[in-house]
Amino acid sequence: MADAAHDLARRLGRQAEAVCRHYLSAGRRQGHYWQVGDVRNTPGRSMFVRLRDSAKGPAGKWTDAATGEHGDLLDVIRESRGLSSFSEVVAEAEAFLHMPRSWQVAEAPVFRTNSLSRDLVTSARRLFAAAQPIPGTLVELYLRNRGITALHETGSLRFHPRCFYRPVEHGSIQPLQAMIAAVTDLRGRIMGIHRTWLAPDGSDKAAIATPRRAMGHLLEHxxxxxxxxxxxxxxxxxxxxxxxxxxxxxxxxxxxxxxxxxxxxxxxxxxxxxxxxxxxxxxxxxxxxxxxxxxxxxxxxxxxxxxxxxxxxxxxxxxxxxxxxxxxxxxxxxxxxxxxxxxxx
Structure with a gap:
């Protein structure tokens, strides 16, 4: 199964730009890279997909500078199409490549964990633990300014007074006030967090390029x-x-x-x-x-x-x-x- 996945990723890499144009249509080519907001085809500029083999790595490999996520074009197909099983990803990739459909595909979780992804979950849990409950904070003000008054059972939300924001391109890291949301599985375990940086007066999101960013494992959670x-x-x-x-x-x-x-x-x-x-x-x-x-x-x-x-x-x-x-x-x-x-x- 691992060899089959590697072979598919390699075949997709040979057509990396065509894959990006099809599955990451909200982005555009920048030199030898395809640039888009994230692997789910959100408009933006924080994710880079390598379009040619180079000393830095093979074509098709990508990195999201905002979240630290990385992967290959099979991950792009999975996330952009919202697929949940390995067989679905294989079928979609084979259809794109005009390959004969595999008769049998071993099922396995699509998300391939690695040391970086485990570190992201650990970092997410630490950031949430460092934040404080929202009553009386800028988060409460922000939500009420949006007409939201149902703030019961909002333990999944917290306020962080100095959550670091790293610009995608040039610029220094800024400590900004943020709403921190815990992304949990069905057992209640924190698998990631979502950050919304806020304006100092709570009137809106912060006036920065990407005021919302996620980190960790989001799939299914x-x-x-x-x-x-x-x-x-x-x-x-x-x-x-x-x-x-x-x-x-x-x-x-x-x-x-x-x-x-x-x-x-x-x-x-x-x-x-x-x-x-x-x-x-x-x-x-x-x-x-x-x-x-x-x-x-x-x-x-x-x-x-x-x-x-x-x-x-x-x-x-x-x-x-x-x-x-x-x-x-x-x-x-x-x-x-x-x-x-x-x-x-």
Whole structure:
């Protein structure tokens, strides 16, 4: 299996630029590299994919300067398409290369751990431990400025007064105030963190090139609010999820942090209904379709919650919590209306 993966990665490397144009279309070529925001095809400039073999390494190898993540073009295919199994990645790679489909592919976890990834998880846990609870901090002010008032069960969020920000290109490291979010697995173990650097007055995110960055293992994991039993709402951003929770204060929720990660989020044992909190864009549509299909395949009912504007935080700020609650009540399963729309959590 390792030899097969190596051979596929090598074949993809021979067509590295074509792979990048197809799977990392939000980026562009810069000299001998393809530059994009991250491996999930976010616009930006922090990730570099080598397009030619060189003394520094083979074509197809990439590094994200913002997070320290690195890998090959199989990782690009996995993350950009939100794939969760090795066989799916192989099938996608073979289709791109116009190769005959493998009859049998041994299943294995796609995420290939290494010493760097383990170090990133350790660093993430240390950073979260060094931060403080959000009551009375800039994080609370920031969230309230976005119309978010449901701040119960937010132990996954913390405030760090001096979280270092490293510019992608030139510039010195800056200690800035930040919201730190714990990304956990279904057992509650911290597998990564998400940082949102904030403006000094809490009015918005900090005025820097990339005010949001993640670190550690994100695949299948999420930032969690409340403990899921038989019903869960899952979406992309923290602010989006907390906006829905402001209207539905008793509904357990999870923020996967990106459309690609929402598509492959792990389902808790015993889950019977999943509310998919959709962002109103093409990436949100793809994530919705993927996670709904996965849920249906294991007998979980999937119900989509769609905003009127771009996302539910835009709705909350534009229309107010009562309007958002009324909008959501119409989308909930009948038995969940009274259960999750009570005003007192």
């Amino acid at each position: 999420a930032v969690r609010f409340g403990e899921a039993d038989d019903v869960l709402a899952a979406g992309e951003g923290i602010e989006t999820i907390l906006s829905v929770r402001t209207a539905l204060p008793n509904l357990p929720m999870a923020a996967a942090l990106s459309a690609a990660h929402l598509a492959v989020i792990a389902f808790p044992p015993g889950l019977r209904r999943l509310y998919i909190v959709r962002d109103n864009d093409p990436a949100g549509d793809r994530a919705r379709d993927s996670v709904a299909s996965r849920a249906a395949s294991v007998g979980i009912e999937a119900i989509v919650l769609s905003p009127a504007l771009g996302d539910f935080n835009e709705d909350l700020r534009a229309f107010g919590v009562d309007a958002v609650r009324a909008e959501l009540r119409c989308l909930l399963a009948p038995e969940d209306v009274s259960r999750f729309t009570m005003l007192n959590p």
